[in-house]
Amino acid sequence: MTLSVSEQLAQALVSQEHVLDASMQAMCDALMIDVSGLCVAARNTDYVAATYKASFEDGPCTVIGHVGGANVAAAALINGTATHGEDYDDTYEGGPIHAGAVVVPALLAAAERHQLSSSAMFWGIAVGSEIMCRMCDVAPKMVHKAGFHPTAVFGAIGAAAGVSSALGLNAQQWVNALGIAGSMASGIIEYLAEGSWTKRMHPGWAAQSGYRAARMAQEGFTGPRTLFEGAHGFFHAFANTDDGHFEGMLAHVGEQWISSDMAFKPYACGTMAHPYIDCARKLIHQGLKVQEIVSIRCKTAEGIVHRLWEPLANKQNPPNGYAAKFSVPYAIAVGMLRDDAGLNDYEQDVVMDEAVRSLAAKVSYEIDPQNPYPKQFTGHVLVELKNGQVLEAEQGFFRGGRDAPMSRADLEKKFLANCQYGQWSPSKAKSALDLLSSLREQSWVNVTSLRA
Secondary structure, three states, X not given: OXXXXXXXXXXXXXXXXXXXXXXXXXXXXXXXXXXXXXXXXXXXXXHHHHHHHHHOOXXXXXXXXXXXXXXXXXHHHHHHHHHHOOOOOOEOOOOOOXXXXXXXXXXXXXXXXHOOOHHHHHHHHHHHHHHHHHHOOOOOOHHHHOOEOHHHHHHHHHHHHXXXXXXXXXXXXXXXXXXXXXXXOOOEOHHHHOOOOHHHHHXXXXXXXXXXXXXXXXXXXXXXXXXXXXXXXXXXXXXXXXXXXXXXXXXXXXXXXXXXXXXXXXXXXXXXXXXXXXXXXXXXXXOOOHHHEEEEEEEEOHHXXXXXXXXXXXXXXXXXXXXXXXXXXXXXXXHHHXXXXXXXXXXXXXXXXXXXXXXXXXXXXXXXXXXXXXXXXXXXXXXXXXXXXXXXXXXXXXXXXOOOEOOHHHHHHHHHHHHHHOOOOHHHHHHHHHHHHOHHHOOOOXXXXXXX
């Protein structure tokens, strides 16, 4: 019998010793720091409060930035929702997906619940991240086009793989866990219509689903062996295709960690808007005066139009801060007027500022058929002035990604700024950073000091 895709993944990963190369160790450490800071930044928000009140039950697991411990499902759900809530979390060029927002909450909760070693937790984070990133190569752009959020649906599978690996499941259990998670995967992108909150919960839901799938498999529950490639399998359901590129997903798995070059965001908004913000800021720094602008035309990838450009009138006039996070016109306007697109720049008073909305109304787009998305995230902005002159800025990379990675110092600076936004004292934030920086040295995972 031919080995299924899940079985080939298990064959490559389950028998391995829990040893990560230096680049993957650094990535896992960075994910822990970034996720923790984002949880603190979001801890006082209305959507985290709603999630907390709806799901909290006592247990041994840390809800970062909050008092007491929760059960594993609640901790995974709340931390995953908080991490992704401001759209300021890690991303993978080639997806885009946000692996850390899923696998870190899942593995942290599992580690505290089952008293796992730090090495087991970090191995699980690595495996879960890798599976999510490799899934991106199977049917690029097609999951979004089918109406699903890749982070959500890939996340259930990645979390199941990560938790199964950390718990030491055997190959058959590991395959079953992924198969079970396939029936737990969910997350539609209709949040784009009016800026509702559902995207925020997707990583948390995926995190707790993956944990549950792993535990069910550990206790003998079975799932489909042909999860990925079956006639009624994952990509048939979530990408409307039976022609997945599984060769790319399986290439050198267990030998090369493609997730080691995941990106970290410098701006608190949708990933593909970032290069446009950089272009907008660059033009201002070169002397562009906003009052001289007649129109702003952007060249863009067809694959992001339905999420970040259309309906254009709505993107030029987002109804709230969350909707604004998925608008390139708003991103360009706020980048030009405020020289940033951080957490403060998506608060409601800024979104409703007449100067921002007036400038966003001047932004439109044209599709560039040569754009390399999703392999690369780019920006291209052309500004027409009142005197007829056209100014242009172009950027062929994502700042914070593989071509311009965020340094450890910048990552720590972002962490401290997020803690300040979440109203932690400087001493509390510094203590948390010290803990996170030494977490790999712990024999078993203890992060209770990340609570309030």
